[in-house]
Amino acid sequence: MSNSTQAPDHLPWDPNCIRFPLLKELPQLPNAPEGAAWVWGKDDQLGRLNLLTPQRVKESAKDIQTGEMVRLDLPLNMPEKPAADREVFQHAIKTLIPDIAFDDTYTLNTQSSTQWDGFRHCAHFQTKLFYNGASSSDFVGDASNLRCSIHHWANHGIAGRGILLDYRYYALTHNKPYDPYTPYEITFSELQAWGDIRIGDILLVRSGYVEKYHAQSPAERYATATRSPENLGFAGLSREEEMREWLHDCYFAGVAGDSPMFEAWPVQGMNHLHQSLLALWGVPIGEMWDLERLAELCRKRGRWTFFLTSAPANVPGGVGSHANATAIL
Template sequence: MTETTQDPGQLPWNPNCTKFPSQKDLPRLPGAPEGAAWVWGEDDQLGRLKLLTPQRVKASAQEILTGEMVRLDLPLNVPEKPAFNRETFQHSYKTIAEDISYDDCYSLNTQSGTQWDGFRHFSHIPTKLFYNKATSKDFFGESPNLRCSIHHWAEHGIAGRGILLDYRHYALTHNKPYDPYTSHAITLDELKACAASQGLDIRPESEGGDIRVGDFLLIRSGFVEKYHQISPEERYTAATRTHDDLAFAGVSREQAVRDWLHDCYFAGVAGDSPTFEVWPVPQMDFLHQSLLALWGCPIGEMWDLEKLAEKCRERGKWTFFMTSAPANMPGGVGSHANATAIL
């Protein structure tokens, strides 16, 4: 791909460019909050998934060396009791003809387990604006429409290069133990050190690093590992803590992390915890509002990264081809990820 640099003021931006403006150089957009990167067009519904151009997807397929597939979703009934008072997954059978034919019936909250947070999930709190000027009236008003609906992602498709940072392994092997069910913040310095231990430089490729525009960032914090280690009673107790008492390890909200997440131009980010960012969140300073509402960057949560981490460590290779098929649900807020890494 020929190197081309995006002019911040030249709207809409061209997703085929190879170098994009840093957060501090974003253009000031009329009617948008400061820091909004609503730059892909007035009617854009994809955000940074726009970076998954045919050229990038084709280039990402070069990551496939063995063809081995690793599913990244937990079973639909895991966790047994979701946090944040979300509904428990229910499964039943419908008999079509006894002893001959049966159907499944599911009752679920799409964000009860392995999930994508879609752009309808979280707004920019001070302005109540969702991605690209959408408001709740677009979802629930007298004339609801399909702005920010998850089906736009499904129709476009999600496939590209994934990169895994196994922070959990790094911390435990560098005498930095922590409990994933506590508010342990993963700083940029820690992510850099983790990446270095894996032989990676997590600066953008345009700065000499290994992160390519349109990569998917996956961070293993150890939540799934811990979930399987504790008893059902302990899981239930942890999940039913009050909203203010819930605590999970996750990415720090320090400015350095925000700048890095923005400037790498990931097509999406995901982790194995229920929140991706460290929880709880003081003073309503959610990283969710930056990623989803301001930048249009999908957030994945409760992804099963255990087998993938094991396979990457065996290979000594931390990049792979990744696909995801979110639900084709017009008006949908989020979706189970239906994600697979192909090695």
């Protein structure tokens, strides 16, 4: 790994560096929105996944201590009724030879359960540009191509050091009870003091969404999922400027949470973290990750880092993918 500090205007950036520019130091790039970190090359499709270099992945293996494996995906049919009127997962078994051989078929929306938001999912709203200057015409229509497709992540691979910030446990043990199904904001001051964060870490934040889901009845779950847009709310990260700087300057390879939105929802105005993370900085966003057993084991051993792998679907042109993620302790 390089021992150098990356100069802001020396493009393309070297992912092997050990120090990178702060958000306030980013160069203004031609034909890019202010604050865009399209710095890994004009044809780059990986964004911050570039930070998962062979050396960092190898170093991350040192976080495997017990060998316990924890799957971080919810079942594909959970939640039974996805929010925002997304399609319900459907599974059918096809008989090939009666009593002898079978296939199965799926119909699904990749946003319906544990997922990665890919770079095709969300643009910078003001310019309508996606990561690294892609536009909607790259995705749909006669000129469509494979820019920002999820299959680039699949071909590269996602593996590295995961770090869990169990905010739900912290809040309940510090007399800060809240409802995860409301737009409760997790603030910068509460997150930034946590742990030993390294360049290329994959950040996981537990807000309590999955915990509450399991505590609800099927009728309550359906009522929650079918709330009107103005009543739809979930706990998640705040959108303070300090939070944005922290998320950028830590140089996470990816971020994920157990809530359906990662950031607190709904968002007032055009202030979404999604457009900063996905479109401007190229940071994958994971949503509805199952962090319950992982949090329990991390609390038990008093250690919050682990080796993490994820295998996005190899779908050329894909927008997102179920995470297929595993933590190895």
